[in-house]
Amino acid sequence: MRVLPALLLLLVLQAVEPRRRSGAGERAGRRARAGEEEMGSRVRGRNRAAVNRRQTPQCKEYEEAGDKYLDCQDRQLTTVMQDWPTDIHHLLLARNKIQVLRDNMFSQFTQLKSLDLQQNMISLVEEQAFNGLSKLTTLLLQHNSLKTASEEVLLPLPRLTYLRIYDNPWHCQCSLDSLIRTIQVPSKRNLGNYLHIGNYVLYIFTDLKNVPSDLPSDIVKMDLSRNSIRTLRPKQFLLSKDLKLLNLSSNSLQKIDTAAFAGLLYLRELDLSNNSLQYFQYGVLEDLYFLRTLSLGYNPWICDYNIHYLVYWLKHHPGVSYSGLVCSDPPEFRGWRVEDYVKTYNGECPKEKQTDFDTSPGVQGGENEAQEVVVTEGGLPRPIKEKPNRIEIIRLN
Numbered sequence: 001m002r003v004l005p006a007l008l009l010l011l012v013l014q015a016v017e018p019r020r021r022s023g024a025g026e027r028a029g030r031r032a033r034a035g036e037e038e039m040g041s042r043v044r045g046r047n048r049a050a051v052n053r054r055q056t057p058q059c060k061e062y063e064e065a066g067d068k069y070l071d072c073q074d075r076q077l078t079t080v081m082q083d084w085p086t087d088i089h090h091l092l093l094a095r096n097k098i099q100v101l102r103d104n105m106f107s108q109f110t111q112l113k114s115l116d117l118q119q120n121m122i123s124l125v126e127e128q129a130f131n132g133l134s135k136l137t138t139l140l141l142q143h144n145s146l147k148t149a150s151e152e153v154l155l156p157l158p159r160l161t162y163l164r165i166y167d168n169p170w171h172c173q174c175s176l177d178s179l180i181r182t183i184q185v186p187s188k189r190n191l192g193n194y195l196h197i198g199n200y201v202l203y204i205f206t207d208l209k210n211v212p213s214d215l216p217s218d219i220v221k222m223d224l225s226r227n228s229i230r231t232l233r234p235k236q237f238l239l240s241k242d243l244k245l246l247n248l249s250s251n252s253l254q255k256i257d258t259a260a261f262a263g264l265l266y267l268r269e270l271d272l273s274n275n276s277l278q279y280f281q282y283g284v285l286e287d288l289y290f291l292r293t294l295s296l297g298y299n300p301w302i303c304d305y306n307i308h309y310l311v312y313w314l315k316h317h318p319g320v321s322y323s324g325l326v327c328s329d330p331p332e333f334r335g336w337r338v339e340d341y342v343k344t345y346n347g348e349c350p351k352e353k354q355t356d357f358d359t360s361p362g363v364q365g366g367e368n369e370a371q372e373v374v375v376t377e378g379g380l381p382r383p384i385k386e387k388p389n390r391i392e393i394i395r396l397n
Contacts, residue, residue, distance in 0.1 A: 061085065067113070072096070080105055090114045094140075101125045107132035114138035118164070121145055127152040138162040147171045166216070211236045221245040225271070228252050232260035245269040249295065252276055258283040265289055273324055274298040279306035285313050297324020303333045303341040311342045 059072040067089040077096040086108045098120040106112065112133050122144040130136065130153065137159050146168040154160060208227040215222070217239045229251040237243060241263050253275035261267070267288050277299040285291070294314075301307060314322055327333040333341050 059084065061088075073116075082108075087111055090116075092116045093120070095119045098122055099124070099145075101129035103128035104131050105129050109133065110135070112136055114140075116140045117144070119143040123147065125149055125153050128156070129153065130156045133157060135159060139164075141165045141168070143167045145169060215240055217241070219243060223247045224251070226250045230254050230276075232256045234259035235262045236260060238263040241265070243267055247271045248275070250274045254278075256280065256284050260284065261287050263287065267291055269293040271295040272299070276300060278302045278328075279304075280310045280313075282309045285310075291317070291320050294320055294322040295324060296322055297326075299324070300328040301325060301338055302329045303327035303336065303338060304330075305345075307338055308342060308345070311339055 059070050059075065062069050062071070068085070068087060069090045069092065070084060070088045071092045072084075073092050073094045073096070075096055077093065078098055079102075080093075088109060089111055091106075091109060091112055091114070094116050095118075098117065099122060101117075101122060101124070103126045106115065106129070110132050113135055115130075115133070115136060115138070118140045119142075122141065123146060125141075125146065127150065130139075133156060136157050139157065139160060139162070142164040144167075146165065148171055149165075154163075208224070208229060210229060211224065211232065213236075215237075219240055220242055222237075222240065222243060222245065225247045226249075229248070230253065232248075232253065232255070234257045237246070237260075243264055244266055246264070246267060246269070249271045250273075253272065254277065256277070258281050261270075261284065264287055268290055270288070270291060270293070273295040274297070277296075279302060310325070314320060314325075325338040327336040327338055327341055
């Protein structure tokens with residue numbers, strides 16, 4: 001009887017043992033699968049991280065014509081990175097989020113020739129920001145938030161020849177005045193571009209030989225004074241159609257083309273003083289319909305027949321206030337007002353011999369017909385009278 005229960009118990013234990021093993025196996029399998037899944041997720045995470053790192057925007061480094069470029073434009077940068085290569089010649093940082101240029105910010109880039117910082121949010125440039133950039137020739141700071149800057153900013157840049165600082169909300173304070181005076185002196189600076197202040201006001205302080213071809217089209221005032229411009233060529237201001245003030249004083253102007261001021265329909269002030277002008281070609285002033293002020297002083301005006309156009313134009317535009325029109329040559333008229341010289345021009349001939357030839361369509365007459373000109377007390381001709389058909393030869397001085 002005792003043997004029977006023992007046999008039953010043994011049978012029960014043998015039946016339960018496989019279930020325990022299978023349960024443990026299942027649990028071990030589940031743990032293994034969980035571990036594999038966790039490992040897989042970690043691998044996938046690492047792969048995603050690697051992908052993200054590869055997709056992070058990096059500066060582009062390249063070489064062109066022997067110069068090394070580092071292009072970091074449109075990278076959302078707020079400062080300069082310390083791991084950038086230091087032997088680059090051109091650093092492009094346009095369209096980032098830089099707000100302040102700190103002292104010695106670029107000092108490691110000692111070979112730098114150009115620095116492009118346009119279209120950031122720069123509101124402050126510390127005095128030593130450009131330390132170490134003794135080879136820099138081009139500095140672009142336009143389209144930022146600069147309100148003021150001092151001349152000390154440019155002192156570390158002895159080779160600077162190209163500066164753009166327009167389209168900034170400049171405040172006309174003493175510190176800004178010192179900056180302007182510094183770049184205005186040709187012996188200290190030879191800056192080949194312009195300073196755009198306020199509502200489209202352009203100042204150029206440099207040693208220009210010609211009027212720049214890339215002038216902005218939306219400017220109202222332009223200062224090209226104290227340069228070395230000798231000739232004004234046709235249509236050089238055609239794109240600056242809204243110009244109201246043009247200062248060309250203290251250049252070396254000798255010749256103005258007939259179409260030089262073409263398109264300047266709204267110009268109100270023109271300063272041509274302190275140049276080398278002797279006369280105006282016929283038609284130079286014809287497009288200046290709204291001119292109100294014309295400065296002509298300190299030019300070697302020659303009082304001969306060529307000067308008559310300028311005087312007659314002024315006579316027919318009484319709303320124009322002008323100054324400085326004084327004869328320099330010939331010696332017998334030196335110091336005379338040009339208007340007084342013109343009044344005496346016809347007075348040298350007897351009135352009955354004062355003639356002129358007019359072939360305009362409004363005058364009737366033959367091919368070789370001479371017309372008599374009667375001069376008023378003011379020195380200007382009255383309407384032409386017809387004479388009989390005959391040929392007269394009059395000697396004019």
